[in-house]
Amino acid sequence: xxxxxxxxxxxxxxxxxxxxxxxxxxxxxxxxxxxxxxxxxxxxxxxxxxxxxxxxxxxxxxxxxxxxxxxxxxxxxxxxx
Amino acid sequence: xxxxxxxxxxxxxxxxxxxxxxxxxxxxxxxxxxxxxxxxxxxxxxxxxxxxxxxxxxxxxxxxxxxxxxxxxxxxxxxxx
Numbered sequence: 025x026x027x028x029x030x031x032x033x034x035x036x037x038x039x040x041x042x043x044x045x046x047x048x049x050x051x052x053x054x055x056x057x058x059x060x061x062x063x064x065x066x067x068x069x070x071x072x073x074x075x076x077x078x079x080x081x082x083x084x085x086x087x088x089x090x091x092x093x094x095x096x097x098x099x100x101x102x103x104x105x
Numbered sequence: 106x107x108x109x110x111x112x113x114x115x116x117x118x119x120x121x122x123x124x125x126x127x128x129x130x131x132x133x134x135x136x137x138x139x140x141x142x143x144x145x146x147x148x149x150x151x152x153x154x155x156x157x158x159x160x161x162x163x164x165x166x167x168x169x170x171x172x173x174x175x176x177x178x179x180x181x182x183x184x185x186x
Binding site: 026034047051055056058060061062066067068069071072074084085087089091092 | 107111113114115125131132135137138139140142143144145146147148149150151152153154155164167168171172173
């Protein structure tokens with residue numbers, strides 16, 4: 025069966041996120057002053073051909089670990105859509 | 106109250122996603138052959154100070170429309186975490 029899997033890759037909480045800081049400045053300049061602490065990561069969706077959800081998640085985890093996420097600076101979470 | 110809001114910005118389905126195509130090639134080279142149709146977007150989390158969830162979502166929608174998403178090429182969805 026084919027599963028649609030989403031992988032969210034976000035910068036670790038303890039690290040600075042300069043891109044997020046820049047966007048936060050932009051939002052404030054647009055008048056959106058009630059926004060704080062913007063963090064920007066990646067969202068990757070993939071179609072995975074696997075026997076069951078667990079197997080699909082395992083493949084997505086391998087993809088995230090080997091290629092998509094840099095675990096020194098980022099953490100990821102996987103969900104089936 | 107402060108809400109954590111996530112905005113997922115993804116390329117429109119009908120458009121090519123060259124970054125996704127490149128990653129798909131990389132995953133196949135790594136031996137992950139059961140993966141197909143990789144699409145890469147952004148995930149933005151923000152802290153929004155608002156009276157209720159609806160108001161927080163409205164602010165996030167304004168941020169996405171005005172700055173974060175290019176609606177010619179991308180669509181976005183908003184969720185409260």
